[in-house]
Amino acid sequence: MTTTKSIELAWLAYCRAGFERDLAQELQERLGGEILDAVDLSGFVRLSCEPKAASFRMSVNSSTFARQLLLTQDAPVGLTSNDRVNPIYEALVAFLAARDIVQVVDCRVEYPDTNEGKALSRSAKAIEPRLRELLAEAGYLAGHAKYRAMVFLTPDRQARVGIADLHLSASEPLGIPRFRMPADAPSRSTLKLAEAIHVFLGSGHDEALQPDMRAVDLGAAPGGWTWQLMQRGVRVTAVDNADLKGDLVDNAMVKHLREDGFRFVPKVPVDWLVCDMVEQPARIAKLVAKWLANGWARYAIFNLKLPMKKRNEEVERCRQIIAEALEEAGKPLVLQIRQLYHDREEVTGFACVPSRKERFAHNVASRDTRRSVAAKTTPPKSKSPTPAATPAVPTSRAGLKLTSTLPRAAASPWSVKPLPKRKKSK
Ligand code: SAM
Numbered sequence: 218m219t220t221t222k223s224i225e226l227a228w229l230a231y232c233r234a235g236f237e238r239d240l241a242q243e244l245q246e247r248l249g250g251e252i253l254d255a256v257d258l259s260g261f262v263r264l265s266c267e268p269k270a271a272s273f274r275m276s277v278n279s280s281t282f283a284r285q286l287l288l289t290q291d292a293p294v295g296l297t298s299n300d301r302v303n304p305i306y307e308a309l310v311a312f313l314a315a316r317d318i319v320q321v322v323d324c325r326v327e328y329p330d331t332n333e334g335k336a337l338s339r340s341a342k343a344i345e346p347r348l349r350e351l352l353a354e355a356g357y358l359a360g361h362a363k364y365r366a367m368v369f370l371t372p373d374r375q376a377r378v379g380i381a382d383l384h385l386s387a388s389e390p391l392g393i394p395r396f397r398m399p400a401d402a403p404s405r406s407t408l409k410l411a412e413a414i415h416v417f418l419g420s421g422h423d424e425a426l427q428p429d430m431r432a433v434d435l436g437a438a439p440g441g442w443t444w445q446l447m448q449r450g451v452r453v454t455a456v457d458n459a460d461l462k463g464d465l466v467d468n469a470m471v472k473h474l475r476e477d478g479f480r481f482v483p484k485v486p487v488d489w490l491v492c493d494m495v496e497q498p499a500r501i502a503k504l505v506a507k508w509l510a511n512g513w514a515r516y517a518i519f520n521l522k523l524p525m526k527k528r529n530e531e532v533e534r535c536r537q538i539i540a541e542a543l544e545e546a547g548k549p550l551v552l553q554i555r556q557l558y559h560d561r562e563e564v565t566g567f568a569c570v571p572s573r574k575e576r577f578a579h580n581v582a583s584r585d586t587r588r589s590v591a592a593k594t595t596p597p598k599s600k601s602p603t604p605a606a607t608p609a610v611p612t613s614r615a616g617l618k619l620t621s622t623l624p625r626a627a628a629s630p631w632s633v634k635p636l637p638k639r640k641k642s643k
Contacts, residue, residue, distance in 0.1 A: 224315045225291035226266040227253055229369055229377060230283040231392050233556060234260045234331045239528045240282035247275055253291070260329030261369070265291065271316075276385035277392065278416075281532050281564060282556050284330075284392030287367050289379030296374045301340070302347045305368055309348070309378040310355070313366065320359040322383065324348045324366040327391055333372040341370055393558045399448075403462035406493060407441030409559040413518045414445070417553055417567035425516055425569070426451065431487040433514065435478035435504075436494030440465040447471060451489065456481050479504060483513050490514035495522055502535035502566075506542030509550070509570055517568045521554070525562075532564060539568055549576060 228248055232240040241255035241262045249270060254263040266288065277286045294308045313321070326345040328337035345368075352358055352366065364380040371377075381387075389395070394415055396408050418425050428450025434443045437455035439462040446453050447470045454472045455461055465471050474481070478494050490508045492501060498521035508514045524531055532554055543550040554566040569575070 224312060226268060226271050227289050227291040227377075228264040228266050229261060229287045229289045229379060230264075230277075230280070231261050231285040231327075231330065232282045233284075233558075233560070234258045234329070236282050236528070236556065237262050240280075242529050243280060243282055247280075258331060259371075260331040260334055261371075263289075263291075273382040273385045277387045278385075278553070278555070281529070281554055284556075284558070285327075285381070285387045286385070287369065287379045287381050289367070289369065289377045293371075293375035293377055296370075296376055301376075302344055302351070305344065305376050305378060306348055306351050308376075309352075309366055309368065310357075312378050313357070313380070316380070318364055318380065319357070320362040321352065321357055321364050321366040321380070322360060322362045323358065324352055324368070325381075325390060326368040326370065328370045329372075330391055330393065337370045337372065341368075344368070344370075396559075399444075401464055402441055402444045403439040403465060404441035405559075407445045409493075409520065409557060409565065410442045410445040410491065410518065412557045412559050413565045413567065416555060416557060417518065424575075426489070430489060432489035432491060433481070433483055433487050435481065435490070435492040437461065437473075439463075440471075442491050442493055443471055446489070446491065454483070454487070486512055487514050488516060490517040490519070492517070492519040498522060498524075498531050498535050499538060502538040503542070505566070505568055506539045509539070509568055510542045510546035510548065512570075515570050517566070519566045519568070520560070520563055521566060522563045535566070539566075543570070551575075 228244060228250065230240055230244060235258055237255040237257060237259060241252045241264070244262060244264050245252060248264060248266070250264040250266050252262070253265055254261070271288060273286070273288065275286070277283050280286065290308060290312045294304050296304070298304070309324075313319070324345065326341040326348065328334040328341055348366075348368065349358070357366070363384075364382060365386070367379050367381050369377045369379070386392075394412055396411050396415075398405065398408060414426065426449055430451045431454075432446050432451050433454045433456060434446065435456050437443045437453075438457035438459035440455065443453045443455045443461065443465055444463075447465070447468070452470050454474060455465070456474050456476050456478050458475045460466075461471070461473050465473070478492065479500075490505065490513070492505065494501065501519055501521055505517050505519050509517060521532070521535055536552060536554060539552055540550060548570050551569045551571050552566065554564050556564045
């Protein structure tokens, strides 16, 4: 039997160009290994992987900076000859054999999300169907398989072959969910919230985000996030001294208050807090923590504008602020912070005080409990009259599946609620 000894392995993760060091630091903390590649603006990072440690232990959902995470062969396949397909195919089949993988669902050929990387998209489109054909002929393709075969092209005419674990990797090509910009939304920021809802709540977000729920949007103007909530039938109190635009003005679903978002207190608790104010991340984290700890909202999506340096540390600090405040309040917490595709020098957080049902769904769905900030918050302090009945969710890094027990990547990527249709202009 072939063993993994013959092949040196490496983790390969994609990120937004410019965040390679942050991603490398994050992965090294979680997976160990040596950094093999973390070149500025390359859009990817590689880390050595000991054969013993070569099982997927973290999901891409639980990472802050990774858009995709693959296990690959360390050695590249050089693409110097005219025949690019056969060398890649041979390396891929050898890699699969070395890992005793006899079936894969599919094969994808990808490249970094950079200008140089995008120049490889034509090659990728040409190679991918031919590889798929060869794999199908050799009997590798099976709908129920656990892995997807992956090929990653780099601008230096090299390819790396490997696998993505379907339950723990991103389902979208390049790890990028694509959204159409709705014509009548007041700002492009609307895509950020659309992506956050898709990423954090998945396709089963009906329970967490339902028509007739109430939300407060702090730093709402010109109104892209408010618009996104309103399209889902949510009534929004939009707090901002600046003007709202478009459909949101004089809209029965929206109440605009020209107040300071840091001082605003809702008269009655709401379901959702969303916050996109440009402020120091720790200040936003404290605000979100206050809202959840006081029970002013149960779910929150918030944007953290990152500093130029020590971005990883800043994100961890914000996690701690929220986790500690909720622990202090004796409340369970689910917390995820991720750099979304639509985030630039920023990350987006999702925090929730889960219901009993949500905790159950989450625990069943979670496959990524290795590292957990909220573990420090468990169990909640005995302020609660029945602490045993309200255990804290044992991870703040794993994805929350509010209504579905299916791991996110197992669900069809196309089951996402489509964007609302454009309104016809009168
Ligand atoms: N999410 C908005 C959208 O989708 O259109 C964009 C928000 S913009 C990035 C930040 C907003 O936060 C600005 O409109 C600004 O006026 C508002 N803001 C900043 N500090 C604030 C504060 N202390 N209270 C209320 N709003 C504030």
